[in-house]
Amino acid sequence: MFDVRPELLIEPRDALKFAAAQHVAEARGWQYSVVAGWRPHAHSVLDFLPSQHHPLQDPMQLQHQLLTAVGKAGEVTFGEAAEATSSPALPARQALRSGSPSAAPVLTTG
DSSP, X not given: OXXXXXXXXXXXXXXXXXXXXXXXXXXXXXXXEEEOOOOHHHHHHHHHGGGXXXXXXXXXXXXXXXXXXXXXXXXXXXXXXXHTSSSTXXXXXXXXXXXXXXXXXXXXXX
């Protein structure tokens, strides 16, 4: 388990909090580290990871719109399917969060 926070926000009184978190982590069989100086790109990765643990919400029914576009055309690129939706920019974001924006650039019904 990583406790990630900017070094400027760590105060001497936080040592007790870190020790308590380490105790809990070790009780669960985990390792614990406080990280206070990672390179800037690491923060974007850490921001991305939690999005993979929650089911994606699709209030605009974009997945349905994408599948309908593929069903009508038979074979389309992701961009073509996205253009057929009510908000073409949003399916790309949805795909990025699902982890497969370019893994299947051509969508087919079969």
